[in-house]
Amino acid sequence: MTITDLGRIDRTIEIKAPPERVWRALTNAKELSTWFRVKIEGDIGPGNEVWMTTMSKGYEGMRFRVLFVEMTPPRRFVWQWHPGAVDPNVDYSSEPRTTVTFTLEPSGSGTRVSVQETGFNEISLARRAKVFADNSQGWTEVLVWLSKHAESTL
Amino acid sequence: MLFAALGDETRLRLLRQLSEAGPASISELAHNFRISRQAITKHLRFLAVASIIHGKRAGREHVWTLNPGRLAEAQRCLDVIARGWDDALFRLKAHLEDGA
Numbered sequence: 712m713t714i715t716d717l718g719r720i721d722r723t724i725e726i727k728a729p730p731e732r733v734w735r736a737l738t739n740a741k742e743l744s745t746w747f748r749v750k751i752e753g754d755i756g757p758g759n760e761v762w763m764t765t766m767s768k769g770y771e772g773m774r775f776r777v778l779f780v781e782m783t784p785p786r787r788f789v790w791q792w793h794p795g796a797v798d799p800n801v802d803y804s805s806e807p808r809t810t811v812t813f814t815l816e817p818s819g820s821g822t823r824v825s826v827q828e829t830g831f832n833e834i835s836l837a838r839r840a841k842v843f844a845d846n847s848q849g850w851t852e853v854l855v856w857l858s859k860h861a862e863s864t865l
Numbered sequence: 866m867l868f869a870a871l872g873d874e875t876r877l878r879l880l881r882q883l884s885e886a887g888p889a890s891i892s893e894l895a896h897n898f899r900i901s902r903q904a905i906t907k908h909l910r911f912l913a914v915a916s917i918i919h920g921k922r923a924g925r926e927h928v929w930t931l932n933p934g935r936l937a938e939a940q941r942c943l944d945v946i947a948r949g950w951d952d953a954l955f956r957l958k959a960h961l962e963d964g965a
Binding site for chain 2: 720722723724726727728732733736737742745746747748824826828831836837839840842
């Protein structure tokens, strides 16, 4: 564990497609919903807010709002969300949204895609870990964490 | 509270020192930091309130120790989320390269 890295996530992948093509896959609603496995209600655009509903097996049906903060084609795509904030009886307004930043850099004839997620606090971290999570590993630890720290609404 | 406590460069450096060099008193910590003892105390208290460290009186001074369990729990959640992103990026790659 790296203490200095705690509280943010940075992931990168190399893709054999030019930045403009990758940009379209990120920002075109039909394409985004295909590979990200969400249903999208609303239009993707800077300053817009949409509803996303998860469709992946095992955690389908979680619906939450996503705000698009910045779109600088074909370089930077930033959104804010609070996946896991799905209980209609809970007021989530005091809980911070996390910020997701996609950065596209040309890499040879392809693109290096980086995604960074920042802005976690303890409660949003626990909720967030339940959504889009890889259930194959770490799940029991997350459940232990939740049972120790969960609010009654979780 | 956990991430607020961690969202400060000096506090992160204090934690790194406690993690790498073991429990330490304020004097020992102040040795490596060019800020006042008062400022260090303030940071240590913040970390103690967040239960990331705890202090124990040893003679005339407090000795501060990292509570590793606290950070490990948060790290586990972050690992789960990070693997979710790995999975999503892999699907993006397949979508673009395989025409999926």
